[in-house]
Amino acid sequence: MDLSNAPSSWDIERERLAALSGYAILDTPPEREYDVLTRVAAVALNVQSAAISLIDGHRQWFKSRHGIAFPETPRAIAFCSHALKARSALVVPDARQDTRFRDNPLVTSEGGIRFYASVPLITQTGLCLGTLCVFDPAPRERLDDDERLILEDLAQHATSLIEARCARRMTEIAGKVVDATSDAVLAADLSGRIVHWNAAAEQMFGRSRGEAIGEDVSIIMPPRFVHGHTEAFGRAAQGGPTRLVGSFIELVAMRADGSEFPIELSLARWGDPSGDQGFAAIVRDISARKSLEREREHAQKFLQSIVSNLPATLFVKDVETRRYLMINHAGETVMGRPASEIIGATDHELFPANAEASEDRDNEAIARRETYQTEAAFTRGDGETLYLRTMRTVIDGPDRPCQYLLGVSEDVTQIRRTEAEVLRLAHYDALTGLLNRSSYTDRLFRMVQAREPFAMLSIDLDRFKAVNDQFGHPGGDAVLIQVGDRLRAVIEGEGWIARIGGDEFIAVLAGERLRERAQMCADRLIDELAKPIVTGRGVCYIGASVGIVLMPQDGETTEQLRENVDLALYRAKHNGRACACFFNAEMDSSARDRRQIERDLREAVAAGDIGLVYQPLVAAQTGRITSAEALARWTHPVKGPIRPDVFIALAEECGIIDQLAEQLLRQACVDARNWPADVRVAVNLSPLQFVSGKLVETVGAALAASGLCPSRLQLEVTEGLVIRDVERTFDQLEALRSLGIQILIDDFGVGYSSLSYFQRFPFDKVKLDRSFVEQVTQSQAARAIIQAVVGLGAQLGMAVVAEGVETHEQMEALVAMGCTHLQGYLFSRPLPVTTLCAMLESQRSVVPRQDSQAA
Template sequence: MRARMFMTNPLDIILSNMQQGVAFLNADLRVVLVNDRFAELLRVPKGQIAVGVDANAIAGQMAANRDQSQIWLLHLLMNSTALHQQIEIGDGWLLAFTSTPIDHDGWLVQCEDMSPLASLEKTLAEQRGLFDTVLDNMPHGLCMFDADKNLMLCNAAYARLYCLPEQLTRSGTPLQHILDYRQTLGNAPAHRESYFDVVVEAALKGATASQNIALMDGRVVKISHKPMENGGYVAAHEDVTEAVRADEQIRYMASHDPLTGLPNRTLLREKIDRELSLDGKTSAVLCLDLDHFKEVNDTLGHAVGDLLLKAVADRLADCLREGDSIARLGGDEFVVFQADVRGREQASTLAKRIVEVVDKIFVIDGKPIRIGVSIGIAIAPDDGDAADSILRRADTALYKAKSNGRGTFCFFETAMDANRQERRNLELDLQRALEHNQFEIYYQPQVDAASEQVVGFEALLRWHHPERGLVPPAEFIPLAEETGLIVPIGEWVLRQACNDAAGWPADICVAVNLSPLQFRSQTLAHTVVSALSDAGLPASRLELEITESVLLTDNETALATLHHIRGLGVRIAMDDFGTGYSSLSYLRLFPFDKIKIDQSFIRELGSSKDCAAIVKAVVDLGASLGITTTAEGVETKDQLSRVREQGCGEIQGYLFGKPLPLSSVHDLIRGRLTSAA
């Protein structure tokens, strides 16, 4: 057995078990020794490359890569140095060919299968290409630094973000060099320490840390650092300037008035609470409300009103000391906050100054405008130690200032809270009154001036409060106007009056007052039609009374609504004629059926020639236009005689009857019918 083993040449055993192909060529470039693996790797049949075969024949087996085979042959013939080649032998079969000169002018030729390694390298190259493509097409800058803060790689977006030249994007560039270069360009971090803070934070957390970094050029870059195990880090750089500006704008809009740019209620409350938390300070809050601003809006339009508000804001700002602040709460309401005052005197001085400057004429779009301002003042900490309480009490003082005649200021007093609460309770009661049928309509007769026969009744609202008793209209009608409750209340009055009048004789009409707020409703005409239909009352027996304030608000819409209602057959009367600024002009704009001369003129008929002349002129004007005239407030025989002399067609007043409940109206009508019989 042992003898058989030694019969085989050990060299043959080695060659036949090698993974490499091996061939020895002599000086004539002929094969003197070759293993089977050599032919296998060249992909030629076994035996074609054998002892005696020359190099030219071997080169012929490399036909798939003729250039490399020729280089190989020429090198063997002309050189005596080693040659390393990669030769493709068809279908991607790649061999590493190494030719090494040996003693006696021969060559050792080795070949090795490189296909798996080449495939791996190709895959890696493709992945690197894909990685580079992704890296260079990322919208955000990406960079990687080692533990010594030397650049390992970065993408094109990073270079573009900071305008870096190519040499500063090479691997090994120190971060300090990049930052120094950016300093010269003016786009380095505005505070370089903040840039390194986020690096330290990420390292300490062992996780990603992000921070918005302001740059010297005004941009803001969000930098997110993620530490690596070797002490380096990867960082993403995103230009968030627009997002930050948008966020700042949103925060600004949330805390400032868009029209004037002044702080709003939210920002004001924050400042007041902050200042009031400091001990030893006396502060003043002044609540301002512009007088007659609504009239400006109604007559000149909201565009002029907005310009006026901006002009007022500028004047108010000029009145303030350093440290004082001003805010607009909305509408025509402003608040001035004096964070540190010596007492009521200093707040009083500012209030006087504000009243003075606001009272001066404004010129808006070439139009002179005069308004005023009412001011309520509360002092902290005496009147409150928090924003909500001090603002509420300044507002309570403002309400008092307005009720005192406007154009003035008033300090908060404890008793005002009780008055304000009483008004609030009255408002709540008024809301419940309609639901609990606490309203009742009284009717005041209107008579023919010549025959003294009743021709109609004016509907006048009364409120039977369960605790207060009969509440005068002067107390609750203005409150209903302010709160908007006049709209549902007015509709109830209209419907009830139509129902009541439907039971009267056909020649007696009912007059119902309409509020300007009802005209702002898009459904007024529909409500009138519905009330008439539900009651079965002919439209000709309904008379709607308006004041000129209705036409001051959205003149065109109000006129269109009036024409629509009059087209139904309803009569339209102008109430309180002569008390406004433009009564005569409205007679030209709309064909009123009746003019009601205000009682202030009737009251002075016996003592004022001017009043007599005005009444006479109105009656004559009405006659020329075919409009009936009614004298309001006739209380004496003398007044009756005088209005008859002036030619008034109808009379209303205590002389012929006070407002009566419905039951008394029926008695009055029955008495009229009895006397007529």
């Protein structure tokens, strides 16, 4: 037997599960007829338990159960699963003796199943939904014939109940659909009397159900159509031909008030040949559709009007004959001929001078079978030449594919006339009127290629960012316009100048005496740009730095010259701004050395070679170490120790400060974890760590990884950091404070002091800048400032730290003034962590004096 096309067991199971789902019986509430059936089964077969068991994909669920405490079991342990596979009655006299079931938890549990019998519930389509089963905690003999027959009859009855329930449900759904549909549904018997009338029919025809039932269907027909419709209905009733059955036709119907409206109607026969019969009608009001069709007709006429009056030329040609089939009013104007002369003619007949080129463009569009755009000159009959941008595309027609060639032409004559001006503007900066970056690059390249000697000045504005911050970008633009005017006034006659960036400019001088002229121009530029700039938003003071290179002395390629002029500009800024600097070989060597150190620093950070030392901070009243400041140290394998201010600044410049700072923070937290619980660690933050927005997350991760209590971490920020972006900085500091971390302000009192910071954010400590500490014994001003800060700290609950203490005289003066904490070489130099730990251990053995100062 060939079973290659037989459905697989998986296909059968999928079909069975789909059918079970379609019956919508799973997880439904108890129903009396099912409960009666299981109770009868238990009594008739003298067992403790009986159930109607339905098996879905993963469980056995009881639609009805008698003597069973649980509503369902996993399918894997269900006895009924075996009956489901066998599709026949299953009897188990003693489950404990049956190898299939003896280890089943339903058997091994107290009062578990011993005797079991079931009959599958098989639907009329041959699918098994579950079983009617009975079971008992005592073993017994197999069922006799009468008992088996009872169980089978009850199972058949259960199946019938399930299918009848489904049929009732489908009937209810159908009835609800008919009642809910927006189409009128009515039914009539063979004599034409209405026997069904849904809610939509009531609304559509204006007759209630009570008014319509029993009436002839002619009540929905206009009187003039009654005779014809009655004859057609009679033919259909006798089984004759009719187009009313099985398709929708358009008719006119009548409402109860006598008004008529268009409908679509379709008939379907209903009933049994041996019983009641008739026709059901679905009626759809198509008034809106008819209205829409009329609107479409109006829209088509409107569209034709639009096409005719479209400001762009629109034409249609026959692909085979190339004769014009349509031209709009704009086309008549462009071609200089009326439509009556154009339609039916070809380009060769109308415009001989343009015909050959036009035909070539038509051929290309037809060959491409896609939209094809061209621009070309067109000479009219009166001799005027226009420039037309035309899009051509091939479209299908009613007679054949690709029947028509559609063209849309735009008159771009005016655009062409302004192209020269546009081209000119493309080479100049729109704001300043100077050459733009593209023109600068092109000119520089051509001068280098020609090996023409020249001097190049790179001009960078000083303090321009502050102008933008203070006056906004409109104010900045006003400044740049005046800067351009001043640069032009200095360079004009000497060479040319370009704006290549926001506040970056390049001037190029050619000819003789390049070094002398470049120095003179640079000096004049610096003087001019140092003068105040008056705008509508205020008076601005900027200034400029200038870097200079000479071709070919300082480079023979554009890349070398650009790189070297940047180095010269960098040196000019480094020398204090507002000055000019020529490139020299020493700069090149310095730049190479700097790049090498940068590479080495990157490798050191990647390898974790940047270490930490710790400088203790002591309480002024007790002399005990309360915290230690973590200080970064890097020993270069060749150059030896590199100063922190050098490599930290370099890390900030080359973009690795976040990585380095995170490493050092983690190391400081790990080291501090082994110190006494009353000793904190202080870590300095770089301003750039606040830029990325990841600082709070980084600190939280370091604390979590090390296990250090947040209250033992102190983070130090400088006044210079705060002033960069006050709101953003304080938002992050507040988030760090919420973790329990202490926040210190370092180097207080130099350059950026603002008492409003203390009103905005309560710092835990203020660290006096060491310049005040150095002068404390000589300068009355230094002592006054220290006393003011100490008083402020006392009022605001902030500790005051004096750093850089090196003599006993300084210490005594600072303690007398009220400083709460001291730090400096007098107490300890920065120490390796092992030395610090030993110092802390020895301090632990000394009985501390009462210290009221916060650590």
